[in-house]
Structures are given as structure tokens and as C-alpha cells.
Amino acid sequence: xxxxxxxxxxxxxxxxxxxxxxxxxxxxxxxxxxxxxxxxxxxxxxxxxxxxxxxxxxxxxxxxxxxxxxxxxxxxxxxxxxxxxxxxxxxxxxxxxxxxxxxxxxxxxxxxxxxxxxxxxxxxxxxxxxxxxxxxxxxxxxxxxxxxxxxxxxxxxxxxxxxxxxxxxxxxxxxxxxxxxxxxxxxxxxxxxxxxxxxxxxxxxxxxxxxxxxxxxxxxxxxxxxxxxxxxxxxxxxxxxxxxxxxxxxxxxxxxxxxxxxxxxxxxxxxxxxxxxxxxxxxxxxxxxxxxxxxxxxxxxxxxxxxxxxxxxxxxxxxxxxxxxxxxxxxxxxxxxxxxxxxxxxxxxxxxxxxxxxxxxxxx
Amino acid sequence: xxxxxxxxxxxxxxxxxxxxxxxxxxxxxxxxxxxxxxxxxxxxxxxxxxxxxxxxxxxxxxxxxxxxxxxxxxxxxxxxxxxxxxxxxxxxxxxxxxxxxxxxxxxxxxxxxxxxxxxxxxxxxxxxxxxxxxxxxxxxxxxxxxxxxxxxxxxxxxxxxxxxxxxxxxxxxxxxxxxxxxxxxxxxxxxxxxxxxxxxxxxxxxxxxxxxxxxxxxxxxxxxxxxxxxxxxxxxxxxxxxxxxxxxxxxxxxxxxxxxxxxxxxxxxxxxxxxxxxxxxxxxxxxxxxxxxxxxxxxxxxxxxxxxxxxxxxxxxxxxxxxxxxxxxxxxxxxxxxxxxxxxxxxxxxxxxxxxxxxxxxxx
Numbered sequence: 001x002x003x004x005x006x007x008x009x010x011x012x013x014x015x016x017x018x019x020x021x022x023x024x025x026x027x028x029x030x031x032x033x034x035x036x037x038x039x040x041x042x043x044x045x046x047x048x049x050x051x052x053x054x055x056x057x058x059x060x061x062x063x064x065x066x067x068x069x070x071x072x073x074x075x076x077x078x079x080x081x082x083x084x085x086x087x088x089x090x091x092x093x094x095x096x097x098x099x100x101x102x103x104x105x106x107x108x109x110x111x112x113x114x115x116x117x118x119x120x121x122x123x124x125x126x127x128x129x130x131x132x133x134x135x136x137x138x139x140x141x142x143x144x145x146x147x148x149x150x151x152x153x154x155x156x157x158x159x160x161x162x163x164x165x166x167x168x169x170x171x172x173x174x175x176x177x178x179x180x181x182x183x184x185x186x187x188x189x190x191x192x193x194x195x196x197x198x199x200x201x202x203x204x205x206x207x208x209x210x211x212x213x214x215x216x217x218x219x220x221x222x223x224x225x226x227x228x229x230x231x232x233x234x235x236x237x238x239x240x241x242x243x244x245x246x247x248x249x250x251x252x253x254x255x256x257x258x259x260x261x262x263x264x265x266x267x268x269x270x271x272x273x274x275x276x277x278x279x280x281x282x283x284x285x286x287x288x289x290x291x292x293x294x295x296x297x298x299x300x301x302x303x304x305x306x307x308x309x310x311x312x313x314x315x316x317x318x319x320x321x322x323x324x325x326x327x328x329x330x331x332x333x334x335x336x337x338x339x340x341x342x343x344x345x346x347x348x349x350x351x352x353x354x355x356x357x358x359x360x361x362x363x364x
Numbered sequence: 365x366x367x368x369x370x371x372x373x374x375x376x377x378x379x380x381x382x383x384x385x386x387x388x389x390x391x392x393x394x395x396x397x398x399x400x401x402x403x404x405x406x407x408x409x410x411x412x413x414x415x416x417x418x419x420x421x422x423x424x425x426x427x428x429x430x431x432x433x434x435x436x437x438x439x440x441x442x443x444x445x446x447x448x449x450x451x452x453x454x455x456x457x458x459x460x461x462x463x464x465x466x467x468x469x470x471x472x473x474x475x476x477x478x479x480x481x482x483x484x485x486x487x488x489x490x491x492x493x494x495x496x497x498x499x500x501x502x503x504x505x506x507x508x509x510x511x512x513x514x515x516x517x518x519x520x521x522x523x524x525x526x527x528x529x530x531x532x533x534x535x536x537x538x539x540x541x542x543x544x545x546x547x548x549x550x551x552x553x554x555x556x557x558x559x560x561x562x563x564x565x566x567x568x569x570x571x572x573x574x575x576x577x578x579x580x581x582x583x584x585x586x587x588x589x590x591x592x593x594x595x596x597x598x599x600x601x602x603x604x605x606x607x608x609x610x611x612x613x614x615x616x617x618x619x620x621x622x623x624x625x626x627x628x629x630x631x632x633x634x635x636x637x638x639x640x641x642x643x644x645x646x647x648x649x650x651x652x653x654x655x656x657x658x659x660x661x662x663x664x665x666x667x668x669x670x671x672x673x674x675x676x677x678x679x680x681x682x683x684x685x686x687x688x689x690x691x692x693x694x695x696x697x698x699x700x701x702x703x704x705x706x707x708x709x710x711x712x713x714x715x716x717x718x719x720x721x722x723x724x725x726x727x728x
Contacts, residue, residue: 029420048601048618056393237412254412
């Protein structure tokens with residue numbers, strides 16, 4: 001081997017890395033475009049747009065999938081494997097090559113037409129549900145749910161044999177987790193959670209009826225957005241809108257949106273769901289723009305994502321400190337609709353309990 | 365030739381037609397997805413989304429263009445030419461094959477990277493303009509306009525030689541029109557318009573100051589939407605939103621949206637621009653869903669499109685009949701902000717003049 005060869009190999013690897021990032025960015029952009037269509041469908045699309053929108057989303061997802069399983073992408077990832085191993089394990093490039101390889105190896109097993117059919121069904125189910133939910137009409141949803149279950153089983157079949165039919169889905173959400181590992185984890189947690197839950201249930205039930213008065217919808221929405229911004233959600237790189245069910249969606253590092261819903265008779269619905277989604281969004285907004293458009297430019301797993309959303313919704317937003325800071329601001333927002341909100345002492349026990357860092361010995 | 369052969373050819377042509385429509389639908393869906401991203405950028409996108417959004421739109425437009433110039437599409441169109449000619453000229457299928465052929469023959473001349481660069485520039489120009497316009501900052505826009513001119517000339521160069529550099533652009537908007545044919549048309553119109561314009565100018569200037577009071581923005585917006593709906597714009601298959609500049613955009617036969625802008629000191633701005641865009645939208649909403657997703661599923665030309673928008677804005681909405689119907693409703697909308705609007709007699713002459721079917725002899 002001549003002295004110049006490693007340098008040439010290195011240069012070539014770097015060129016391949018540029019090509020890998022270009023390909024991954026195109027996949028990411030196609031998925032983001034599909035996500036914009038999805039957000040629009042959930043927020044502002046007129047009812048007439050429903051059928052074709054499903055087809056358009058399905059097409060974008062299929063195109064993204066076709067690119068994600070392109071043999072040329074697979075060859076590029078293979079060719080970069082040794083280069084990736086030569087880099088520090090936690091470096092962006094080593095991680096990118098590793099994660100891209102893992103995703104490729106999973107996606108290559110899924111036929112593009114499955115992706116298209118699943119997206120079509122997802123879109124049609126969502127549209128049906130937006131009418132069925134307010135009418136409390138479960139029967140309408142049954143065939144959609146059955147079809148979803150069929151497609152989920154079909155998805156799992158591409159990864160056969162699995163120890164459990166849910167394993168490929170769990171692995172998508174949390175890499176390398178399985179039904180067995182989750183059962184083990186939940187078993188451990190249960191042993192610690194059981195005494196906590198019993199201790200809580202022995203307390204007098206907290207009176208949170210103060211949250212369940214009638215509050216003007218617009219004031220609730222504005223207040224929820226204000227609180228989300230105060231805890232750190234950047235509205236220059238995001239926005240809050242109304243949907244039937246709250247969610248968080250990322251189109252790029254500079255555009256991570258959240259949605260909420262408002263229940264006129266429950267202040268907690270809009271407030272806590274907004275803070276839950278803001279937790280997801282702040283996690284996504286905190287990811288370096290340098291890895292945007294790659295598989296590293298998104299939350300690492302559903303588990304870590306939920307840890308962020310629930311931290312804000314349950315630990316922060318239900319604490320005494322949070323209540324004492326925001327009760328006054330809440331009243332400022334409600335004043336326009338001639339309402340006020342008071343944090344009553346009667347919900348203090350549960351709040352005090354939470355402030356004690358989830359100590360398993362409750363205050364009696 | 366055996367007796368069975370024409371039947372076999374016919375069947376084969378019909379199969380090819382199905383394949384042609386599938387390919388055209390994919391192109392249409394990609395363009396529609398790009399249009400959703402464009403609408404979102406103009407309406408609700410947070411500022412942080414700007415840079416990447418341009419890249420995402422450019423990618424979708426490039427993918428649509430690549431499909432629009434695919435050699436397999438060209439072969440399909442060629443193979444269907446004789447079949448198309450065997451059908452009645454005005455039938456949907458004959459028209460589709462003819463129009464698809466025309467579009468293919470134009471688009472094949474444009475390199476995909478031009479499409480990508482032009483979309484990127486368009487997106488960046490729009491973002492710059494949204495800040496430059498309120499600041500009345502023309503200097504910022506100059507380099508964007510120069511670059512746009514460069515790209516427009518570059519576009520024309522792909523169709524060289526043309527008699528005039530604008531001809532390829534005019535032909536895109538109005539098929540088979542050229543600078544020369546427009547000059548001839550405008551020359552003819554000028555001879556008829558000149559006496560009309562002079563007659564109008566000899567009238568005392570209409571006093572339309574009634575439109576230029578201060579009107580609450582929300583009431584104006586709601587009123588404009590109400591009028592658009594009353595004249596026939598279907599809000600189940602469309603919606604009205606605010607943008608820096610009004611436009612109409614179609615994502616499918618069931619989703620044709622319009623936008624407007626509201627000037628607190630001019631009732632006419634929101635009202636007339638909304639009715640202008642509603643004119644475009646009603647034309648698009650009137651197209652048969654059967655040709656949706658094909659080149660026939662959109663307005664036939666910019667000329668016909670503007671004839672619709674201007675008919676509603678200028679002929680209908682500035683007529684006495686329109687004023688007498690909607691003044692009362694306008695006041696109902698404005699009442700919430702303690703305002704009323706009166707149609708004064710002083711603007712009657714110009715209105716009466718218009719009611720006389722554009723007769724070139726004005727009322728003195």
C-alpha cells in the first residue's frame with residue numbers, strides 16, 4: 001500500500017458521505033412534504049379535499065420509500081461501513097452511517113405498495129374518525145380498525161420470524177426494544193410504582209373541579225400558546241393550531257408545529273395537551289440544524305420523546321410552582337371573557353405530593 | 365389485416381390510455397403537493413421554515429418535471445396519437461392525448477435543474493418580498509428581480525429561436541399566443557377602448573370615498589367570504605385565508621382555495637380581491653372531477669381565467685345591483701364593530717354607466 005492511498009480512500013469516503021447525505025435529504029424532504037399535507041388535512045383542508053389528499057400523501061410516502069430502499073443507497077451505505085467504523089462512535093458521521101444502515105436494512109423488507117396502501121388507509125381512517133368521534137359512532141370505525149390491524153400484521157410479516165407480532169412495530173418506535181424487553185422493564189417499574197399508586201389512592205381525591213368550569217375557547221387557546229412559549233417553545237420556528245387530536249410534527253429544524261384541542265368545560269384539556277406537544281416540539285427544536293434532513297435530525301425514540309412531553313405536562317405543569325406562576329396570567333387571558341380562575345387549596349395535597357420528587361411516601 | 369385486429373388495437377390503446385392517465389395523475393399530484401407547500405408558506409408557515417421550504421418545493425417540482433419528460437411517457441403519447449385522432453376531436457380522451465403531447469413537447473426542452481433553480485429563487489424571492497413590501501424597500505428586491513429576469517431569459521433560450529423572448533412564456537399562459545398576436549389583439553381592442561376611456565374620463569370623477577373609511581379587519585374578511593360564498597364559491601371545496609398578496613390555488617377538484625388581504629382603510633381591497641380570486645376558483649370548481657389529475661383538469665388559459673375573475677370583480681361587484689343587494693349585509697357584518705357603510709348617490713354615474721352593458725356612449 002502506498003503512502004498516498006489512505007488519503008485517497010478518505011477523500012473518496014467523504015465524497016460518498018456527501019452523496020449519502022444528499023440522498024437522505026431527498027428522502028427526508030419527501031417525508032416532510034407528506035407531513036405538510038398531513039398537517040394541512042388535520043387543520044385547514046376543506047372536506048372536499050379528503051379523497052385525493054389521501055392519494056397524494058400515499059404517493060409521496062411511496063416515492064420516499066422507493067428512494068429509501070434504492071440499491072444505490074444500499075451500496076453507498078455498505079461502501080461507507082468501514083469508514084464509519086474508523087470514526088469516533090458518537091461522531092455525527094459515524095452515527096449517521098450506522099443509523100442509515102439500520103433504517104435501510106429494515107425498509108428494504110417492506111414493499112412500496114404496502115407503504116402506499118397503509119398511507120391511504122391512514123388518511124381515510126382519519127377522515128372517517130373526524131366525523132365519527134363527535135357522533136360517538138364506534139361502528140363506523142370498526143372496519144377501519146380491522147383493516148389497520150390487518151395491515152399492521154402484514155407489516156410484521158415482512159420481518160418474520162419475530163418472537164412477537166408487535167416486535168417490528170416496537171422496534172420502529174424504540175430501536176432494539178421488543179415485547180419481551182418491554183415486559184421486563186414494565187415488570188421492574190411495576191414493583192416501584194405499585195406502592196406509589198396505592199399511596200396516592202389512599203389520599204382523599206383531589207378536587208380539581210376548578211379546572212372544569214366553562215372557559216371561553218379563544219382565551220384558553222391563547223393562554224395555552226402563551227404558556228408553551230414561556231416554557232421555551234419557539235413560535236418563530238413553530239405554531240399552534242386546532243385539530244381533532246393534538247399532535248407535534250416536524251417539517252424542518254426551523255418548522256416544528258404543534259396542535260391542540262379546546263374543551264370549553266375543561267381548562268386542562270387545551271393546557272395540558274398543548275404542553276405535552278410543546279414538550280415533543282422543544283425536543284425537536286433542540287436538535288442541531290447540522291443534522292437536519294438526515295435520520296439523526298429527529299427524536300431518537302418514542303420513549304425519549306414521551307419522556308419530554310410528559311415531563312412538561314405532568315411533572316412541571318401540575319406542580320405548585322407552575323400553578324402559582326400561571327394562575328395570574330391565566331386570569332389575564334380569561335378576563336376578556338369576564339372570567340377568572342382560582343387555584344383552590346383543595347388540590348394542594350396532590351400537588352404537594354408531586355413536588356416531593358415522586359417520593360413513594362405520601363404526605364398524610 | 366384480420367377482422368380481430370382493430371379490436372385488439374383498440375383494447376391495447378385503452379390500456380395505454382389508462383397508463384397515460386396514471387402517469388399524468390402522478391405528475392399532477394406532485395405538482396399539487398408542491399402547491400400545498402406553497403400555500404402553507406404564504407399563509408401559516410413560521411418564519412423559521414423559509415429556507416428548507418424552498419428546497420422542499422424545488423425538489424417536488426423537479427420530481428414532477430422528471431416524470432413529465434420521461435421517455436416512457438413520450439413513447440406512450442406517440443403510440444396513442446393515432447388512437448386520439450380516431451376519436452371525436454372534442455372528446456375528453458382525444459383532448460387529453462393532444463394536450464399531453466403539447467405539454468410533453470414543451471417540457472422536454474427544459475432541463476430539470478432549471479425547474480429546481482427557478483422554484484428555489486421563487487421561494488426565496490417571496491420570503492424576501494414579505495419583509496420588503498411593508499418596509500417599502502425596493503432595493504432589497506432588485507437582485508431577486510434581476511435573477512428572475514435572468515432565469516426567464518434562460519427559460520426562453522430553451523425554445524430558441526423565438527420571434528420574441530417573451531413568446532415561450534406567453535405560450536405557457538395562453539397556448540399558441542405570441543407577442544405578435546397579442547399586439548394585434550390589443551391593437552384591435554384599443555380602437556374600441558379609446559372612445560370608452562375618453563367618455564369615462566369626461567365624466568366627473570366618481571366619489572368612492574365611502575369605501576375608504578376605517579373598517580374592522582375581521583368584519584371585512586368575514587363579509588368578503590360571505591359574498592364569495594353567495595356568488596357561488598363552494599367553501600366545502602375551498603377556503604379563504606389571508607396572505608400578503610391574494611391568489612387562487614387548486615390541489616384537486618374538491619380543494620380549490622383562495623386568499624385575500626385586508627386594508628383597514630379600504631373596504632374595496634379585501635372585497636374586490638376576494639371576488640377576483642373567487643372568480644378564478646369558481647371556474648376551477650366547475651371543472652368536471654372526471655378530468656381531475658390530468659392536464660385537462662385546470663383552466664384552459666390565463667386569458668379565460670382572467671375573464672372569469674374580472675367578470676366577477678369588475679362587471680358584477682361594481683354594479684348597482686350588487687351594491688343594492690350587499691350594502692345591507694355589509695352593515696350586518698360591520699355592526700359588530702359599531703360601523704355602517706352607505707352606498708352614496710355620488711358614485712351612481714359610474715355604476716349606471718357600467719350597467720349599460722359597456723355601451724361606449726356614456727350617460728351625461
